[in-house]
Amino acid sequence: MVPDLSPDLSGALGAALDDALDRVPAARLAPVVDRLIRDYRSGTVPTAPILRTDDDAAAYAAYRMPATHAAVVDVLERAAARVPEPVSLLDLGGGTGAAVWAAAQVWPSLEQATVLEAAAPARALGRRLAGGAPSALLRGAHWEAAVLGTAPALPDTDLLTACYLLGELAVPVRDAVVDAAARAARVVVLVEPGTPAGHARILDARARLLAAGLTVAAPCPHDGACPVTGDDWCHFAVRVGRSSRHRVLKAGSLGHEDEKFSYVVAVRDDDGTVGRAPGRVVRHPHTRKGLVTLRVCEADGTLRDTPVPRSRKELFRHARDTAWGDAWPPG
Ligand SMILES: C[S@@+](CC[C@H](N)C(=O)[O-])C[C@H]1O[C@@H](n2cnc3c(N)ncnc32)[C@H](O)[C@@H]1O
Structure with a gap:
């Protein structure tokens, strides 16, 4: 099969959301958005599905999907240079399909995608959004009903x-899901909200992936203990433009929001070919005249504030162009 060229699918996703949601009155979705925000922020594991109705799925797609999509694109773009190009994708708890849209954008090599999702309204909307996408992967994605439990049987996937x-x-x-993921996949990508609790879940999962024989490809430049401890937690952020629908639903006036996320990408690296960043910038760089200071998680598992003065000419230029989440040093 001839792979698609790698288009920026954000615009196509925005158009698909407009097409699916423009006829749903904002006044009907706004209280649903409020309920979803409360449910997701409660910090408790839900005892019943959160996305129960078509309006629930529509509200989720309207106020969350652009942000989760942007976060996953950011993660996959950072991972892409460090892991083997995949042909098959399995997306667990795929909701309305944010990760499949992200993967289709980052990896034109992908030829087949399967989404396992418990909520029928999310599957239906996800299928509809993907149905007209400018990506054969999205149009041909399989949406399967699945409630993941303590003995998930996952098909092998890249x-x-x-x-x-x-x-x-x-x-x-x-x-059980993380252990099954480690058995089923060559590359495992886990993304959670960039909160202390989200980071704690990523750390637990990371430990299980390492115990299963996988190697961390990102963000950590090492397989050792995470040095971001105490009151701090390892997370990153991506800026997402807000649609007018989004501004109405979240009663916000800003034209953008910053989606914070924690993540891990782990690889079954049997032949030792996976490369990882020499270090990772884990905070916004601190810039003042003539000096950029980068907080870097280093390959030896330590956290170090690295000052780069203007006198280091070439390196200073790189430091000025370096962002939170980037590899350091460059090259
Ligand atoms: C917060 S949404 C995330 C959706 C999507 N991955 C994204 O990033 O936008 C979590 C999704 O996981 C699904 N889910 C929750 N528990 C599940 C389970 N046990 N098995 C399958 N799907 C589940 C929910 O129905 C929901 O669609």
Whole structure:
């Protein structure tokens, strides 16, 4: 099969959302958005599905999907240079399909995608959004009904994504899903909200992936203990433009929001070919005249503030162009 060229699918996703949601009155979705925000922020594992109706799925797609999509694109773009190109994708708890849209954008090599999702309204909307996408992967994606439990049977896949899912699973299910992911996939990508609790879930999952024999490809430049401890937690952020629908639904006036996320990308690296960043910038760089200071998670597992003065000419230029989440040093 001839792979698609790698288009920026954000615009196509925005158009698909407009097409699907423009006829749903904002006045009907706004209270649903409020309820979803409360449910997701409660910090408790839900005992019943959160997305129960078509309006629930529509509200989720309207106020969350652009942000989760942007976060997953950011993660996959950072991972892409470091892991083998996948042909198959399995997305767990795929909701309305944010991760499949992201993967289709980052990896034109992908030829087949399967989404396992418990909520029928989310599957239906996800299928509809993907149905007219300018990507054969999205149009041909399989949306399967699945409630992941303590003994998930997952098909083998090159790439497995589970984005904003772990927090909805009771700990025994979460552990079983991560273990099954490690058995099924060559590359496992887990993304959670960039909160202390989200980071804690990523750390637990990371430990299980390492115990299963996988190697961390990103963000950590090492397989050792995470040095971001105490009151701090490892997370990153991506800026997402808000549509007018989004501004109405969240009663916000800003034209953008910053989606914060924690993540891990782990690889079964049997032949030792996976490269990882020499270090990772884990905070906004601190810039003042003539000096950029980068907080870097180093390959030896330590956290270091790295000052780069203007006198280091070439390196200073690189430091000025370096962002939170980037590899350091460059090249
Ligand atoms: C917060 S949404 C994330 C959706 C999507 N991955 C994204 O990033 O936008 C979590 C999704 O996981 C699904 N989910 C929760 N528990 C599940 C389970 N045990 N098995 C399958 N799907 C589940 C929910 O129905 C929901 O669609």
